[in-house]
Amino acid sequence: AQSVTQLDSHVSVSEGTPVLLRCNYSSSYSPSLFWYVQHPNKGLQLLLKYTSAATLVKGINGFEAEFKKSETSFHLTKPSAHMSDAAEYFCVVTGNQFYFGTGTSLTVIP
Amino acid sequence: DGGITQSPKYLFRKEGQNVTLSCEQNLNHDAMYWYRQDPGQGLRLIYYSQIVNDFQKGDIAEGYSVSREKKESFPLTVTSAQKNPTAFYLCASSKDQRRRVPNTGELFFGEGSRLTVL
Numbered sequence A: 001a002q003s004v005t006q007l008d009s010h011v012s013v014s015e016g017t018p019v020l021l022r023c024n025y026s027s028s029y030s031p032s033l034f035w036y037v038q039h040p041n042k043g044l045q046l047l048l049k050y051t052s053a054a055t056l057v058k059g060i061n062g063f064e065a066e067f068k069k070s071e072t073s074f075h076l077t078k079p080s081a082h083m084s085d086a087a088e089y090f091c092v093v094t095g096n097q098f099y100f101g102t103g104t105s106l107t108v109i110p
Numbered sequence B: 001d002g003g004i005t006q007s008p009k010y011l012f013r014k015e016g017q018n019v020t021l022s023c024e025q026n027l028n029h030d031a032m033y034w035y036r037q038d039p040g041q042g043l044r045l046i047y048y049s050q051i052v053n054d055f056q057k058g059d060i061a062e063g064y065s066v067s068r069e070k071k072e073s074f075p076l077t078v079t080s081a082q083k084n085p086t087a088f089y090l091c092a093s094s095k096d097q098r099r100r101v102p103n104t105g106e107l108f109f110g111e112g113s114r115l116t117v118l
Helices: none
Strands: A003-006 A010-014 A019-021 A023-026 A032-038 A044-050 A056-058 A064-068 A073-078 A087-094 A098-100 A104-109 B004-007 B010-013 B019-025 B031-037 B043-051 B054-057 B064-066 B076-078 B087-094 B113-117
Touching: A003 A087, A003 A098, A010 A019, A019 A104, A023 A032, A023 A087, A032 A064, A032 A073, A044 A056, A044 A064, A044 A073, A073 A087, B004 B087, B010 B019, B019 B031, B019 B087, B019 B113, B043 B064, B076 B087
Parallel strands: A010 A104, B010 B113
Antiparallel strands: A003 A023, A019 A073, A023 A073, A032 A044, A032 A087, A056 A064, A064 A073, A087 A098, A087 A104, B004 B019, B019 B076, B031 B043, B031 B087, B043 B054, B064 B076, B087 B113
């Protein structure tokens, strides 16, 4: 069975400091994993995806994520937060369907 | 540009009324999905369709209906049987993944429709 757990429902960082959003997954298969971002009253936009190629995946807007099979994790990072990064972030794992985490709300403090 | 268009963006409904949310895509994707989003609950799957004239119930299909008469269109009707319809509704599409598990293609989302019951 597939599932995903986002370990923090809310994360606050100061502008210019690193961002870490944590995601653990469970999958019966070799998984495909995604991170999406959602700004208020908007749809979800793909940040990056892992589909069994390189374990360090680079995405848009300076975000990246590392697939660690031994830890069943796919944490999202960014070296320096920007005010525009404030949004909701979703980790997704796929099997025969797409399985969403409950989201992490990122606040960026000026 | 290719993408997914949802309409209307905001919709108000009186108790006992059915409403239909539109979803159109020009990405030539076979699969389309409807999700419901409530605060703190992430996205929950209502219905999905992997091919024209076929669709499947998701986790919370009660009180909703869909049709898939054209590849480009996947409208969602929120019926009066849906007890708590106030929510943000998201339509998405992806390439055909029926013969591949796990799915490797990503979901593409529309901008969403916010339904409020008065």
